[in-house]
Amino acid sequence: MIGHIQTLGGFVSRLIVSAFLTFSMASSAAVASPPVEWHQCVKTMTYDLFYGSHKIGFFERKLSWENNQQVDIRSRSKLSALVVKTNFEQQTRLVWSEMKNSFITQSFNRSISGLIDGRTRGQFNQDGTRSDIVNDGEKLSFNSGDLPLLDVEAVASQMRLNLIQGKKTFDFKMQESDDVSHYYFSVAGEETLNTNYGKVKTIRVEQIKKPDREVNLWFAPELDYQLVRGTYKRKILDLKAVLRNKREVCPQSYFTHNLSEMTAKSSAIAP
Known part of the structure; x- marks a missing residue:
């Protein structure tokens, strides 16, 4: 049992909760990469973690863009279940690759x-075809x-x-x-969920292709395609993450740009 609970610090924090995406991108399917003006804000997302109906901790991610070309992500979680306590921290740097049409670590x-x-x-490496890993001193x-x-x-x-597109x-x-x-993942349909932000429509x-487990992720287009809930079930494991809150800190230039854009749109549709 303790061994299974210990995986919370690994799988949940790395796959399920980290899949609660926090990049701000335009919602147009024609956009290949995020527009520059959306790269200015520092965003923080906080999720509550549950084992069954019991709250066992939280997970938080903070994203900061640098020079509109790369993003630094800091994530952390604290989990406590039975006698097991786990602290998880990760720092990641990503870039957008036009060649791969993908984010690259x-x-x-x-x-x-x-x-x-x-x-x-x-x-x-630059195109993501090779990785060099040091895991507890072992080089791979x-x-x-x-x-x-x-x-x-x-x-x-x-x-x-991909969902935005x-x-x-x-x-x-x-x-x-x-x-x-x-x-492998597949869109299963649309559902309306009760969240901390009220009832929202989700994707x-x-x-798929993992019959020994059940993983579901719910993304809300009306909340900037943020993921508002995730579940992971496998044998005795019954894990859930729920969006508690999201925060944005944006420079004045961001508001000036978007105010000008909104004013232009309003003028265009004015009678």
Whole structure:
């Protein structure tokens, strides 16, 4: 039982919760990458984590763009279930690749402390075809000739962009601490959920080709395509993450730009 609970600090924090995407992108399907004016705000998302009906901790992600070309993501979680306590922290740097039409991981640094301690560092080449990993001192290298190798933050970011672009199925190669996993997802339909932001219409995405588990992610287009709920069920595990709040800190130039844009649109439709 303790061994299963310990995976909360790993799988939930890396795949389920980190899939609660927090990039601000335009909602137009024609947009290949986020417009510059959306890169200025620092965004923080906080999620409550549950095991069954019991709250066991929280997960938080903070995103900051630099020079409109790359984004730094800092994520952390604290989990407590039975006698197990786990602290999770990760720093990731991503860039947008026009060649791959995808977010690409440049590097990540992950640490887990608690009953089981661990630290993983990763460096990726420019097009994501190679990764060099140091996992608790062990050096590993991986290569991919088709899909780029992505860390969990890049997977999360690309998944949200795929939904914005109207895609229904997608798959990723995700770099783990000591291996690469191929994940497949499919849009299962639309559902209305009760959330901390009231009733919202969502897009439900499910993981496929993994019959031993059930993974569902709910994204809300009216909340900037943020993910508002995620569940993971496997054997005795019954995990859930729920969006508690989201915060944005934007420079004055952001508001000036968007105010000018809104004024122009209002003038265009004025009688």
